[in-house]
Amino acid sequence: MGTKKIPEGTISRLFVYLREITALISVNIRTISSAELGNRVNLSDAQVRKDLGHFGQFGVSGSGYDTGELKAALERILGKDKTWNVAVVGIGHLGSALLAYPGFKQHKLSVVAAFDADTKKIGKKISGVVIDSIEDMPKIIKDKKISIGIVAVPSESAQEAAGKLVTAGVSCILNFAPTSLSVPDKVKVKDVDLSRELETLSYFLANKR
Amino acid sequence: MGTKKIPEGTISRLFVYLREITALISVNIRTISSAELGNRVNLSDAQVRKDLGHFGQFGVSGSGYDTGELKAALERILGKDKTWNVAVVGIGHLGSALLAYPGFKQHKLSVVAAFDADTKKIGKKISGVVIDSIEDMPKIIKDKKISIGIVAVPSESAQEAAGKLVTAGVSCILNFAPTSLSVPDKVKVKDVDLSRELETLSYFLANKR
DNA sequence: CAATGTGAAACGCTTCACAGCG
DNA sequence: CGCTGTGAAGCGTTTCACATTG
Numbered sequence: 386m387g388t389k390k391i392p393e394g395t396i397s398r399l400f401v402y403l404r405e406i407t408a409l410i411s412v413n414i415r416t417i418s419s420a421e422l423g424n425r426v427n428l429s430d431a432q433v434r435k436d437l438g439h440f441g442q443f444g445v446s447g448s449g450y451d452t453g454e455l456k457a458a459l460e461r462i463l464g465k466d467k468t469w470n471v472a473v474v475g476i477g478h479l480g481s482a483l484l485a486y487p488g489f490k491q492h493k494l495s496v497v498a499a500f501d502a503d504t505k506k507i508g509k510k511i512s513g514v515v516i517d518s519i520e521d522m523p524k525i526i527k528d529k530k531i532s533i534g535i536v537a538v539p540s541e542s543a544q545e546a547a548g549k550l551v552t553a554g555v556s557c558i559l560n561f562a563p564t565s566l567s568v569p570d571k572v573k574v575k576d577v578d579l580s581r582e583l584e585t586l587s588y589f590l591a592n593k594r
Numbered sequence: 595m596g597t598k599k600i601p602e603g604t605i606s607r608l609f610v611y612l613r614e615i616t617a618l619i620s621v622n623i624r625t626i627s628s629a630e631l632g633n634r635v636n637l638s639d640a641q642v643r644k645d646l647g648h649f650g651q652f653g654v655s656g657s658g659y660d661t662g663e664l665k666a667a668l669e670r671i672l673g674k675d676k677t678w679n680v681a682v683v684g685i686g687h688l689g690s691a692l693l694a695y696p697g698f699k700q701h702k703l704s705v706v707a708a709f710d711a712d713t714k715k716i717g718k719k720i721s722g723v724v725i726d727s728i729e730d731m732p733k734i735i736k737d738k739k740i741s742i743g744i745v746a747v748p749s750e751s752a753q754e755a756a757g758k759l760v761t762a763g764v765s766c767i768l769n770f771a772p773t774s775l776s777v778p779d780k781v782k783v784k785d786v787d788l789s790r791e792l793e794t795l796s797y798f799l800a801n802k803r
Numbered sequence: 804c805a806a807t808g809t810g811a812a813a814c815g816c817t818t819c820a821c822a823g824c825g
Numbered sequence: 826c827g828c829t830g831t832g833a834a835g836c837g838t839t840t841c842a843c844a845t846t847g
Contacts (some may be wrong), residue, residue, distance in 0.1 A: 400790060400793040435809085447805050463796065464799070478694040479695075488788060584606065588608075591676060638818070641817070654828085811842085820832095825828095
């Protein structure tokens with residue numbers, strides 16, 4: 386199990402492979418080569434093999450990978466057997482869209498709590514989740530065993546929201562605010578910074594040939 | 595103008611510098627060193643100098659950068675003088691949230707069209723934008739000189755939506771669907787794959803300590 | 804003989820370190 | 826002297842290339 390340092394890109398590509406393999410199985414394809422799989426997800430054959438190689442040997446020389454076996458292996462590696470509980474903080478346009486997002490269930494994540502500072506929103510139910518007061522966060526996070534917090538508040542309140550989530554005990558934060566959060570090392574933060582993506586596009590447009 | 599290949603990270607940091615410089619100017623700071631600027635945005639002095647170095651020489655040995663000059667240079671480099679028109683395809687929860695997103699204006703982007711396949715939605719107005727039929731896309735994209743298309747439809751229809759946007763003439767696509775789109779090389783695609791971010795968190799939780 | 808698994812080479816970005824300039 | 830601009834070193838990832846295997 387001497388798992389060295391696995392590149393983050395590898396992890397995220399494994400999920401892509403898993404998605405594709407699942408699709409292949411559903412059309413009864415039993416075997417696939419790294420070249421063919423890479424082709425379908427726009428990656429090189431070498432990349433596919435290197436990524437898988439971090440976790441063991443799954444292929445058969447000369448014929449490729451058994452889709453069923455590979456699927457099982459990927460699910461095991463990626464921890465698809467467990468479900469994690471999620472809380473969303475900040476129920477504006479984005480927060481509401483997140484509550485309705487079907488992807489959570491698909492990824493074995495369950496949104497079990499929503500928080501907002503606006504007292505007018507408290508008690509309302511959106512996409513089946515009741516909005517609670519931020520005051521009650523510590524208790525609810527603990528009671529419901531929530532390990533992922535999603536920050537969907539404006540930048541100004543993002544650090545505060547993150548701090549409260551961390552104190553309450555979450556292990557990961559998905560941050561939609563365009564600010565860099567400071568949290569203890571043991572907490573994993575993933576930023577989804579739409580502003581940055583948009584800015585990159587602007588630059589591309591301004592500078593293309 | 596032999597602009598070599600500029601790292602994407604550099605571009606995105608230039609926007610960070612611009613933001614900071616603008617703040618500095620507003621409190622009448624006229625000069626700043628790479629070390630001090632880096633410090634304020636959590637980057638090394640060398641990183642700041644390398645990033646700027648891609649575009650010319652803006653600093654003064656011994657004293658640093660003139661904030662006014664640097665601001666002007668960054669705005670020119672980043673094309674902050676122009677505004678780009680945007681269309682959103684797929685007006686579900688996410689699409690609606692995007693139409694309401696205030697960040698567009700801040701980045702000199704203007705959402706001027708929205709499309710949906712659902713005839714019941716056509717003609718409705720959301721956050722000031724009227725929803726049009728996908729049929730009318732080619733004409734509207736051309737008439738309104740739209741250069742950025744945002745794909746906010748389910749995965750199954752993402753490739754089709756992207757294809758139509760490209761045919762209609764957009765130069766960039768911001769893709770929220772968890773599929774890799776195939777488009778001609780001249781078109782820039784940025785993926786915002788929420789599923790992947792969530793999955794990475796799942797992996798982190800499943801494999802921590 | 805087709806396709807894997809994997810060292811070695813290439814690459815791209817960041818950090819270092821210092822010559823040179825005001 | 827302080828700080829820039831920039832080659833060179835360092836590092837993590839991707840790509841290459843091939844010996845190996847069923």
